[in-house]
Amino acid sequence: METKKTALHDQHVASGAKMVPFAGFVMPIQYSGILDETLAVRRNVGVFDVSHMGEFEFRGADAEKFLNRMTTNNVAKLEVGQVQYSSMLYDDGGMVDDLLVYRFEDRYVMVVNASNIDKDYRWLEEHLDGDVELKDISDRTTLLAIQGPRAIELVRGITDTPLDEMAYYHFREDEAGGVPAWISRTGYTGEDGFEIYACRDDSERLWEVVWEAGRPLGLKPVGLGARDLLRLEASYCLYGNDIDQTTNPIEAGLSWIVKTKKKGGFIGLEPVLKARGKPHRRLVGFVLNGKGIARHSADIFHDTGKVGQVTSGGYSPTLDKSIGLGYIDKPYDETGTVIEVDLRGRRIPAEVIQTPFYRRE
């Protein structure tokens, strides 16, 4: 498979980014350092090029009905200008992807994980029904995330859209930096912030304008390394780590995006109803009480028996603690349970704690 570059590849390299292959793209993993960038977003403001994410457009009289059948949240409840976190399931209840649905006046847009673009598109295409026109617009869409307590100041400097009126998980189709853009109050960091979608051809212009407005605020470029830590601190699931085709949304703690009573149901409803009855394991957060970082797929023990597996782990600079997420069998998933995580042959004591690890004030 050819490796793709985002439109801002050269800007990242010029900014000192370390570039790595990710989901078919070459992407910046870090610039000044993962910890420095993480704290910059918590304390100030950072910009992420996440143009590798996928975007699908849905038009036609049956678009709402189709999306409601394909996704677990209730698309019928979406108002124009609103965004919804949701997921798609296989027939057996395993997860195809987690995603966002945007409702425009004349269409819907689904935003999916970069690593799942082809798979998701095929899944949607196979199920197309009625008057629905599906289009993959990923390659012509640039996405910049501007996140942090000062993100609103920055974005105010590049758009006339009334941001104070824009609630969390809402968006406007407008202009940013003089180019057409969707300005969305969403993010994957646990901070206030915006995600700005624009045409690929306008990427450089948008990047420059963001830097003009951001430089006086101390804006920093942020790579995928810090993005992963920020989302872990906020306890957001990462597809491929915490959720995948072998997990269902109930055990992942995503019941709130699964509307089992909505009209018409959705693909994967029956297995999800069964799982809702008695999940045998649950995705929980834990903190290590010893040195080390819990890496993906490390085993979790209680006394002598294996009771679970780590799905994500990292050092949290915001909390100065080593934290992680993992699936733990009941009843060891209760908050306060003392567990052990096997790190390269050493058992490190840990404790199940409430998530999110970090919540902004």
Next chain:
Amino acid sequence: MEIPSELHYTRDHEWLRTEGEEATVGITDYAQSELGDIVYIELPEVGVDVVQGKTFGAVEAVKAAADLFAPVSGEVTAVNGSLDQSPELINQSPYDDGWLIKVRLAKPGEVETLLSADDYRKLIEQSGGD
């Protein structure tokens, strides 16, 4: 990439500075740069014997963990206690404040088996380092 000429190096990216019968051990600038932010460090206690080529500890960076291999054999005579609270010293000053352990050389001849600064530079250039 800083590679001080007076030090000896291993293929596993540790350095050795000899001072008479004693030697100081650390990881190279290249190693810390490849690892990125180091957040935890595991080191042996004073009095423990380390063996050339064998693991004597580990560094845990945000991205990944890496074993530490002893450049020479001998008894550990000192451990850099500052790293417990400030492992970032390894990133900031890999050849000075970020040193790891000091060892009393059991087999001084082992030093001759290590790489020179020039050889080490060639090694990291071949592995795509800069």
